[in-house]
Amino acid sequence: MEAMRVSFLSTTPSLVSLAPLPVPDPSLNPISTSIAAGRSPSRPGAIRCSSKTQSVGVSSQHGFHRRDVLKCIGATLGLELLASSGSWVEMASAADLIQLRQRSEFLSSIKDTLFTAIKGNPDIVPSLLTLALNDIMTYDKATKSGGPNGSIRFSSELSRPENKGLSAAVSLLDEAKKEIDSYSKGGPISYSDLIQYAAQSAVKSTFLAAAIRKCGGNEEKGRTLYAAYGSNGQWGLFDRQFGRSDAEEPDPEGRVPLWEKASLQEMKDKFKGVGFGPRQLAVMSAFLGPDQNATEALLVTDPDVSPWVQKYQRSRETVSQTDYEVDLITTLTKLSCLGQQINYEAYTYPVRKIELSKLKL
Structure with missing residues (x-):
């Protein structure tokens, strides 16, 4: 004073x-x-x-x-x-930067683990996409319950008809989780995060595979093509949504359609129920069951959905696939946060203090 x-x-x-x-x-x-x-x-x-x-x-x-x-x-x-208060502001800023770096490094390691697991088992990609969507689609807008909370890991939920054939994907993630938790310094990764980031890795692998095909199967050229023309930078917002909480019990039954047998109206109603429309339904076609071509053949029969399906089909034929890729990333990012309160300090850990008095100079 x-x-x-x-x-x-x-x-x-x-x-x-x-x-x-x-x-x-x-x-x-x-x-x-x-x-x-x-x-x-x-x-x-x-x-x-x-x-x-x-x-x-x-x-x-x-x-x-x-x-x-x-x-x-x-x-x-x-x-x-x-x-x-300047010194306090500086200390707070430094702490924030340390946490950001910790989360970024951990997330980078998670992606490497998942990418390696998927590369060794490419046939698992459709199941990983459907697994992520089905975990999301338990969200109920009226009660703000359900959503991407990892509840699909429980056997009683995984055994439901709409989740048939997804147990192999869960087994792959169980193994990946063991490896991730072994090097995590900030506690075990939640299944809710793991499932959504596995979907991200699966999506990236499909775009990379498409680029390699366009380069005649040359992997090096395909990677260069995707790095130059892909929309990898669009994942920034998705990456920030890192810190979901796991559910402690299965979500209620009857919230997720059996996609490969669902009518077009059932699909539209479900997407509308969580706040999305024909455009998002069309761009998520690869997530709606094991056969994307069969799903799109059904979607194209609807006058509301058909223009979007055709737009994304044309986009996938281009070198960059920009329209399709950007809309897919944007939609998945929004879906993957439904009903979740993100903990932006998750997976961080105290930095070990160095006692100068014990240092031998």
């Missing part, structure tokens, strides 16, 4: 220059006349506030407005408080 008092007093001389200068008048006393003429008075200027007979905020002829003085006091105190 002593420092703040000194700082405020140091601003006082500058306040005098803010006072309105009176117009020279012979009837004024010499001090006032010298002020008006621009000469320094023989004594320091005094701060005078309005008298009780004047309106609030209006000063006497040679004084300050009260609000001007109060503003200056407030500004000075505010600046002092900001200056004194």
Whole structure:
């Protein structure tokens, strides 16, 4: 407080220059006349506030407005408080940067593990996509329950008709989880995160495979093509949604259609029920069962969905696939957060402190 008092007093001389200068008048006393003429008075200027007979905020002829003085006091105190809190702000910023780096490094390792697992078993890709979608589609908009919470891992939910054939995908993720947890410094990865990032890796693998095919099967050229024309940078928002919580029990039955047997109207109704329309239904066709071509053959019969299906089919024939890839990434990102409160400090851990006194120099 002593420092703040000194700082405020140091601003006082500058306040005098803010006072309105009176117009020279012979009837004024010499001090006032010298002020008006621009000469320094023989004594320091005094701060005078309005008298009780004047309106609030209006000063006497040679004084300050009260609000001007109060503003200056407030500004000075505010600046002092900001200056004194600088070290705390720097410490908080440093802590945030450390956590961001920890999460980024951990996520990068997770992606490497998943990419390796999928590359060794490419036939599992359709099941991983459907697994992620079915975990998402238990979301109920009315009750804000369900969603991508990893509940599909429970055997009673995995054994439901709509999840038939997905146990191999869960087994692959169980093995990947063991490896990921072995090198995690911030606790085990949640199944809800694992399932969604496995879907991301599966999607990326399909785009990379398409680029390799366009290069005549040359993997090196395909990777170069995808790096140059792909939309990998669009995953930024998806990557930030890292910190989902796992459900402790299976989600209610009857919320997810059996995609390969569902009618077109059932599909539209389900997507509408979670806040999405024909465009999102069309772009997620690869997630709707094991056969994307069969799914799109059904979707194209609907006048609302057909234009989008055709748009994405044309986009997949281009070198960049931009329209299809960007919309797919955007839709999956939105779906993968339904009903979830993301913990942005998940998987972080305290940095070990170094005791300088114990260092041998």
